Amino acid sequence: MKKKITIIGSGFSALAASCYLAQSGHDVTVFEKNDSIGGRARQLNSDGFTFDMGPSWYWMPDVFDRFFADFGKKTTDYYELVKLSPAYRVYYGVDDFIAIADNLPEIEVTFEKIEKGSGKILHDFMMEAQSNYNIAIKDLVYRPGVSPLELVTVETAKKVGQFFSNISKDIRKKFKNEQLIQILEFPVLFLGAKPSDTPSFYSFMNYADFGLGTWHPKTGMFDVVRAMENLARELGVKFQVKASIDKIIVENKKAMAVVVNGKRIDSDIVLSGADYHHTETLLDLEHRAYSEKYWESRVFAPSSLLFYVGFDKKVENISHHALFFDVDFQQHAKDIYDEPRWPKEPLFYANFPSLTDKSAAPEGMESGFFLVPLAPGITDTEALREEYFDKIITRFETLTQQSVRNNIIFKRSFCKNDFVTEYNSYKGNAYGMANTLFQTAFLRPKLKSKKVENLFFTGQLTVPGPGVPPALISGKLVSDLINKQS
Numbered sequence: 001m002k003k004k005i006t007i008i009g010s011g012f013s014a015l016a017a018s019c020y021l022a023q024s025g026h027d028v029t030v031f032e033k034n035d036s037i038g039g040r041a042r043q044l045n046s047d048g049f050t051f052d053m054g055p056s057w058y059w060m061p062d063v064f065d066r067f068f069a070d071f072g073k074k075t076t077d078y079y080e081l082v083k084l085s086p087a088y089r090v091y092y093g094v095d096d097f098i099a100i101a102d103n104l105p106e107i108e109v110t111f112e113k114i115e116k117g118s119g120k121i122l123h124d125f126m127m128e129a130q131s132n133y134n135i136a137i138k139d140l141v142y143r144p145g146v147s148p149l150e151l152v153t154v155e156t157a158k159k160v161g162q163f164f165s166n167i168s169k170d171i172r173k174k175f176k177n178e179q180l181i182q183i184l185e186f187p188v189l190f191l192g193a194k195p196s197d198t199p200s201f202y203s204f205m206n207y208a209d210f211g212l213g214t215w216h217p218k219t220g221m222f223d224v225v226r227a228m229e230n231l232a233r234e235l236g237v238k239f240q241v242k243a244s245i246d247k248i249i250v251e252n253k254k255a256m257a258v259v260v261n262g263k264r265i266d267s268d269i270v271l272s273g274a275d276y277h278h279t280e281t282l283l284d285l286e287h288r289a290y291s292e293k294y295w296e297s298r299v300f301a302p303s304s305l306l307f308y309v310g311f312d313k314k315v316e317n318i319s320h321h322a323l324f325f326d327v328d329f330q331q332h333a334k335d336i337y338d339e340p341r342w343p344k345e346p347l348f349y350a351n352f353p354s355l356t357d358k359s360a361a362p363e364g365m366e367s368g369f370f371l372v373p374l375a376p377g378i379t380d381t382e383a384l385r386e387e388y389f390d391k392i393i394t395r396f397e398t399l400t401q402q403s404v405r406n407n408i409i410f411k412r413s414f415c416k417n418d419f420v421t422e423y424n425s426y427k428g429n430a431y432g433m434a435n436t437l438f439q440t441a442f443l444r445p446k447l448k449s450k451k452v453e454n455l456f457f458t459g460q461l462t463v464p465g466p467g468v469p470p471a472l473i474s475g476k477l478v479s480d481l482i483n484k485q486s
């Protein structure tokens with residue numbers, strides 16, 4: 001039966017859900033508090049520079065293909081993809097970096113050169129990672145997290161030991177060189193927890209990295225937002241921006257309406273793609289399924305200090321994606337998860353989209369994005385932001401052996417306080433609730449409210465978890481649940 005569905009927020013999960021629900025014949029409207037859609041994947045355009053404000057790594061292309069195929073479309077109907085080669089560089093010192101090729105045989109050669117025997121070990125590790133990836137996609141991530149039984153399949157039963165060991169231990173058993181270990185631990189950081197708190201089974205992220213490769217939509221990740229918005233509009237979805245939902249009205253334990261900028265909008269179903277914790281604050285206390293104590297006890301993915309920077313010249317000795325791991329990896333992880341504080345020596349990540357996409361910066365110039373992961377909930381002041389910009393730009397100049405500081409003609413920062421005010425993010429988390437063993441699948445906050453009928457959730461605080469591909473999957477899972485009940 002056709003339902004009037006209100007969707008809160010316009011991030012990837014909400015966009016995906018809007019497409020599936022409109023395809024099923026429902027009357028769908030998306031309400032976004034900000035003035036443009038895309039959530040954490042919005043785009044910043046200023047002074048001739050273009051930046052993706054959040055995600056920049058297009059991994060797991062099969063998940064995007066599957067999403068568009070569900071609508072009889074192909075990604076290429078909407079955007080063009082470039083496979084990055086090298087995929088990325090990892091810096092360890094002055095002019096000392098490892099470039100990760102765009103194919104496994106070459107990466108094996110790189111490993112072998114650094115640690116004798118590690119090429120073959122990597123090959124075998126990747127075979128296992130590929131098998132885990134296939135199981136994760138086939139048997140696990142497309143499950144709604146309703147029951148623990150969803151996780152029990154013939155294939156997962158064979159891997160049960162990998163859920164109770166952690167990926168850091170596993171990698172350290174196989175590899176001795178600290179640089180190679182860090183490269184192999186890096187992909188699970190996308191899941192939001194420390195490698196030592198992430199089950200070994202999640203080596204499927206290593207397959208996503210070395211096996212499937214790093215892609216780039218021609219003019220940035222925002223191409224995917226545009227594509228999904230276009231598809232949604234083709235399917236009849238309506239969008240309202242600058243439309244903040246202030247309250248979800250519940251009568252007789254049923255979600256009946258939302259209040260948008262002070263106006264009541266009646267709805268048969270309310271689906272929130274905004275942060276789960278925030279959405280529950282739109283309900284009266286008695287209708288919230290999770291207490292503040294519950295949220296406080298969860299492991300959240302880091303917040304981030306971000307800088308969007310325009311340089312008036314081309315930057316040298318860089319690649320599209322670059323990781324700066326020249327300081328103590330373990331100490332920075334401790335500063336995020338164990339004793340939250342601003343790291344003394346921050347690891348950081350940078351990308352330069354204008355290397356791949358000339359339109360991202362005026363001719364002869366460069367656009368750069370810098371990210372330092374930080375503990376969620378940390379104190380955020382203008383002075384701290386500047387102190388850390390100075391630290392990372394100094395290191396950047398030293399490691400890549402050039403001077404860029406005096407060539408900055410555009411700079412904007414974004415940090416914990418902005419995550420809270422712009423996205424209503426719990427503790428200013430950048431990418432949701434971490435996927436630790438005890439926060440996986442049926443152990444995550446539910447897609448369907450446990451207390452209010454006709455109220456549903458999607459996005460990075462529910463199943464399957466953080467990241468753009470999981471957001472697309474989350475939108476599909478919640479739409480299936482809604483359709484089942486309708």
Ligand SMILES: Cc1cc2nc3c(=O)[nH]c(=O)nc-3n(C[C@H](O)[C@H](O)[C@H](O)COP(=O)(O)OP(=O)(O)OC[C@H]3O[C@@H](n4cnc5c(N)ncnc54)[C@H](O)[C@@H]3O)c2cc1C
Pocket residue numbers: 008009010011012013014031032033034038039040041053054055056057058059243244245246273274275278304306371422423424430431432458459460461465466467468469471
């Ligand atoms: C800096 C950064 C880098 C990242 N890098 C990567 C990457 O390289 N690759 C990758 O795969 N993933 C990456 N991620 C993670 C990925 O971007 C997210 O997991 C994903 O985009 C989350 O989508 P979502 O739909 O759950 O939520 P969001 O994108 O947060 O969408 C929620 C929306 O709800 C809106 N909203 C909130 N409250 C209200 C309200 N009351 N009324 C109306 N609207 C409201 C918000 O404004 C927002 O638009 C990154 C994230 C960040 C922040």
